[in-house]
Amino acid sequence: MTAATATAPLLLEARALSFYRQDEPVFGPLDFRLHAGEVALVEGDNGSGKTTLLRVLAGLLHLDEGELRWRGSSWQRDSYSGDILFLGHHLGLKADLSTRENLAVAIGLYGQRAGGNIARVLAEIGLSGYEDEPVRRLSAGQKKRAALTRLLLLPATLWLLDEPYANLDRTGIELVNHLLEQHTARGGAALVTSHGAVSFLSGEPKRIRMHG
Amino acid sequence: MSSAPLSIACAALLRRDLTLAWRRRGDIAMPVLYALIVTTLFPFALGPEDALLQRIAGGVVLVTVLLAMLLALDAMFRSDIEDGSLEQLVLAPQPLALMLGMKILAHWLATALPLILAAPLLAGMLHLPAPVMPVLLLALLLATPLLSLLGAVLVALTAGTRRSGMLLALMLLPLCVPVVIFAAGAVAAAQQGLPWLAPIAWLGAALALALVLAPLACAAALRIALDA
Amino acid sequence: MANWIPLWLHKLGSPPIFYRFAGVLRPWMLALAVLLGAVALYGGLVLAPPDYQQSDAYRIIFIHVPSAWMSLFIYGVMAVASFIALVWRIKLAEVVAMESAPIGAAFTFITLVTGSLWGKPMWGTWWTWDARLTSELVLLFLYLGVIGLYHSFEDRRQGARAAAFLAIIGIINVPIVHFSVNWWNTLHQGSTVRILGPSKMSGDMLWPLLTMMAATKFYYLASLFSRVRVDLLAMESGKDWVRQIAEREGRQ
Numbered sequence: 001m002t003a004a005t006a007t008a009p010l011l012l013e014a015r016a017l018s019f020y021r022q023d024e025p026v027f028g029p030l031d032f033r034l035h036a037g038e039v040a041l042v043e044g045d046n047g048s049g050k051t052t053l054l055r056v057l058a059g060l061l062h063l064d065e066g067e068l069r070w071r072g073s074s075w076q077r078d079s080y081s082g083d084i085l086f087l088g089h090h091l092g093l094k095a096d097l098s099t100r101e102n103l104a105v106a107i108g109l110y111g112q113r114a115g116g117n118i119a120r121v122l123a124e125i126g127l128s129g130y131e132d133e134p135v136r137r138l139s140a141g142q143k144k145r146a147a148l149t150r151l152l153l154l155p156a157t158l159w160l161l162d163e164p165y166a167n168l169d170r171t172g173i174e175l176v177n178h179l180l181e182q183h184t185a186r187g188g189a190a191l192v193t194s195h196g197a198v199s200f201l202s203g204e205p206k207r208i209r210m211h212g
Numbered sequence: 213m214s215s216a217p218l219s220i221a222c223a224a225l226l227r228r229d230l231t232l233a234w235r236r237r238g239d240i241a242m243p244v245l246y247a248l249i250v251t252t253l254f255p256f257a258l259g260p261e262d263a264l265l266q267r268i269a270g271g272v273v274l275v276t277v278l279l280a281m282l283l284a285l286d287a288m289f290r291s292d293i294e295d296g297s298l299e300q301l302v303l304a305p306q307p308l309a310l311m312l313g314m315k316i317l318a319h320w321l322a323t324a325l326p327l328i329l330a331a332p333l334l335a336g337m338l339h340l341p342a343p344v345m346p347v348l349l350l351a352l353l354l355a356t357p358l359l360s361l362l363g364a365v366l367v368a369l370t371a372g373t374r375r376s377g378m379l380l381a382l383m384l385l386p387l388c389v390p391v392v393i394f395a396a397g398a399v400a401a402a403q404q405g406l407p408w409l410a411p412i413a414w415l416g417a418a419l420a421l422a423l424v425l426a427p428l429a430c431a432a433a434l435r436i437a438l439d440a
Numbered sequence: 441m442a443n444w445i446p447l448w449l450h451k452l453g454s455p456p457i458f459y460r461f462a463g464v465l466r467p468w469m470l471a472l473a474v475l476l477g478a479v480a481l482y483g484g485l486v487l488a489p490p491d492y493q494q495s496d497a498y499r500i501i502f503i504h505v506p507s508a509w510m511s512l513f514i515y516g517v518m519a520v521a522s523f524i525a526l527v528w529r530i531k532l533a534e535v536v537a538m539e540s541a542p543i544g545a546a547f548t549f550i551t552l553v554t555g556s557l558w559g560k561p562m563w564g565t566w567w568t569w570d571a572r573l574t575s576e577l578v579l580l581f582l583y584l585g586v587i588g589l590y591h592s593f594e595d596r597r598q599g600a601r602a603a604a605f606l607a608i609i610g611i612i613n614v615p616i617v618h619f620s621v622n623w624w625n626t627l628h629q630g631s632t633v634r635i636l637g638p639s640k641m642s643g644d645m646l647w648p649l650l651t652m653m654a655a656t657k658f659y660y661l662a663s664l665f666s667r668v669r670v671d672l673l674a675m676e677s678g679k680d681w682v683r684q685i686a687e688r689e690g691r692q
Contacts, residue, residue, distance in 0.1 A: 022595060023678055058303055062439050062529075082305030090296025096235045097228065108224020109304040109311075111216040365609065369602045373592040383585040383606060386578045386613055390620035397624060411623075429609065436601045 008035040010072065011158060011189050012057070017066035019052055026052050029066060032208050034158075034191065037184045042193040044210030050193040051089065053210065054160045057191065058086040082110070085156035087164060091147035095136035099127060099146045102135060103153060110154040121152045125175065140167040151179055159183060159190035221306045222314050229318030239287075243280035243323055244330045250276045251334045262339050269338035270348055270399030274392060276334065277327045277352060278359060282381055284323040285363040288315070289371050289434070298371075302438065312434070313427040316364045324356035340403075347402035347412075351395040354415040361419075361426035362387045368433035391415070453532045455672045456681040462665035469662035476655035483648030497561045504554040506652040507547045508572075510660060511579060512614075514544030518586070519611035522604030531675070532668075534600035537607060538590050539667040543660055545583035551576050571618075571625040578617045582610040596675065 011034050018028030027049030034040055042050045055061045057068070068075035070083070093102050103118050122131055125145050135143060144167045151159060164176050180190055191208075216224075233240060254272055258264055292298040301311055331352055332345055340348065366383045370376035394411040401408040451457055484502035491498040521537035524530055555573050556566045567573075586603045593599030676682050 022597065023676065058299075060299060060302065060438055084303070086299065086303050088296055088299055090294070090299065092296035092300035094228070094232060094291075094295065094297060096232050101228070101231070105224050105228045106300070108216055109221050109301065109306060111305070366606075369589060369606055370592065372595075372598060372602065373589075376592065379585070379588045379592055382581060382588055386582045386585065386610065386617060389578055390613075390616050393620045393624045429605075433602070433605055436598070436605055439598060439601075 008037045008187070010035055011070065013069040013072075015067040015069075017053075017056070017068065018064055019049065019056055019061065020064050021052075027210050030208070030210070032206075034189050034206070036157075036187045036189055038206055039180050039184055039190045039192060040206040040208050042191055042208045042210065048210035050210055051162050053208075054086070054088070054162050054191060054193060058084060058160050060086075083156060084158045084160060085110075085151060085154055086160045086162075087147055087150070088162045091143055093135045093143060093146060096134060098132045098134055099138070099149075100131045102146065103149060106150050107153060110150075110156075113153060113155045116153040118153065121149055124152065125149050126171070141169060141172060144168055145172065145175075148176065148179065151183070157188050159188065159192075161190060161192045163193055165194055216306070218306065218310070221304070222310065225301075225311055225314045226318050229315055230321065233318065233322035239284075240322055240326055243284050244326050246283055247276045247280040247327055247330060247334060250279065251337055254338065265338045266340065267403075269335055269340035270344065270403060271396045272338060273331055273334045273340070273348065274351070274355070274396050274399070277324075277331065277356065278388060278392065280327055281324055281356065281359055281363070282384060284319075285360075285367055285384075286377050286380055288319050288364060288367045293371055298434075298438070302434070308431040308434070309427040312364065312368075312430045313423075316360050316427065316430070319364070320357055320360040324360060328352045328356060344399060344402045347408055348399050350412060351398045351415065354412065354419050355391050355395040358391050358415065358419050358422055359384075359388060361422040361430075362391075365426055365429045365433055368430045368437055371434060371437035390418070394418075453530050455532060455676050455679075458532055459669055459672050459681075459685075462669050466662050466665040466669075469658045469665065473655050473659035473662055476651050476658065480648045480652035480655055483651065484645075488644045488648060489642070497558065500554050500558045502648055502652050504551060504558060505649060506656045507551040507554065508576065509653060510656045511544055511548040511551050511576065513657075514540050514547060514660060515579065515582070515607075515611065515614065518544060518607050522607040525604045526601060526608070531597070532672075534597060534604065535668050535671045535675070536664065537604050538586075538600050539664055539671055541583055541586045541590070541603075541607075543663050543667075545580060545587065547656070547660075548576060548580045548583055552580065569625070571621045574621045574625075575614075575618045578621070579614065582613070586610065 013033045015031055016029040018030070019026045027044075030053070032040065042053060044050050052061065056063055092106075093099075094105075097105070099122065100118055103122075107116075107118075119128075119131065122128055125148060127142060127145055127149070130138060130142065130146075135146060138146060144164075148164065159180075161176075165173050168176065180192070183190060192205075251272065254268070255265060258268070289298060292301070302308060304311070328349065331349060335345060335348055363380075363384060366380055366387070367376075369383075370380060373379070394415050398408040398411040398415070401411065452461060480502060485499055488499070490496050518537045518540040521533045521540065525533035525537055552573065555576070559568055559570075559573075560566055586607050589606050590596075590599045590603035593602060673682055673685070
């Protein structure tokens, strides 16, 4: 993976990124670069600001200090919307809607990746038979999988995944790694936060260390 | 690999919110039931005298509908915030103001429309003269979307707080004073046989302005509220 | 920040400099407020002749009118500070807006109470749905909404920004409320007695009124300065300049 990145285009660049909450520094200053085809693992203890970093990058939080560049130009709130996909602690699934209905709304808002088909993708992610089940009846792991399905269906270059491995069994963790591999092979990039050790199928991911 | 067209996004969101409202039909009935209860209490408190009830009918129905809407207002974004749908909506490559406009429309259809349909019954219970009924309905048709739009901005502002029911009422009161004055003014004028078009026109003008500005304000307010 | 803002204004916006600036000015403001207030009260209550219609009851206007004027003026200040806070995210503007709200609410409350006290001998009732009093009541609710929203957030700066947004919505709403209440008042033919009629005031009555207006302004500034100073200390408690002040005060 490292050899490929030397020539791959630079997607995201952060210079001296800092964030304060009520004047208390949450993280930073932080410098990192993310090229196409790279996965960066955001590491740090609880409370070190991993989630905050992802929310800043997604544009949900106001950036206090530092500079963010996306594809070489200065970052603005809407400059890469549609290019990113954010998966947070809250999965963004409506409990009263079925998996299929939830995904249909997501496609309506974000657009559909070429060749993405809800039924096929749900089967791929291990949720066949649960397409029309209201999300409230799914287990925590199944809900997570349903949210991950968005990664396969929606077009995006940068994935911001907050704790994607939480609540997943071993096959689920392998599934996430497989999704990440497919994504980077296509020229996408991802920022992933995680507590535990993650075994990637190939290569060593880039690491962004948060100072707790 | 292209983002969804605007019309499809609007339709998807509207359909989602209406489906959710339909799956929780009981919640839709609540404001109507509340309005019915409040209207029933008035004759008990004031006496069943026809002339008195007739005189207050228009105002009572308006205030009751407003209070019933206030009851449902708090829930406009709450579940979306709790399950993360709102984050997904904010991050979607669509104009947020328009998306919120769709949410407000869905909310109006699910809460205000049933109340407007129930309004003739409520007004009838208080002996509102039949010729005044169309004016009351017209006033409600203009005033309720105004309240939904103004309310949405305030609900968005309180989206980052824990409990907001009473605070919302306090914040909404100054904004709804003009709405109530003109809506009730039109009904009262019609009841006295005076021209009632002027206050209705003011309501219409305010609604046109709010239709454009409120979703934008709502989007700005929501970004402030989520910035935590 | 935009570079057309003069440097001194930019510097004044920094918490430690404003803290010192406000600390120096505050006692003078307070002294001026007390002095002018005393002069205005003497002029209004003793020197000014009784009104030929209302005899001595009119004298409450020396409190009522300046308060009413301040209630609107402070709302204006709050809205401007709110706008600056939202657009340029200046902390001092947030603090000024949020600390103005309780002072403005207090003036609004005084206006309502004195208006009602004046109404008893004039209209024979404590409360009347007069257009001005009603607008003032709505203004009080606007203030309370801003204060309530500010305090309902855990993050003070976020609360300040949300409340600032509400304050701006409110300032758009104030003229609309005034217009609609006026319309409503003519529709229902309520009492239309005015506190200050179109009749010209004599100079004997005018100068205490204007002096009191100046006194309330200075009082507002003095009160605002001390509130802002306390707030700045609390918000910046982790910063060096606050630590230095704490050490200096602790030694004394």
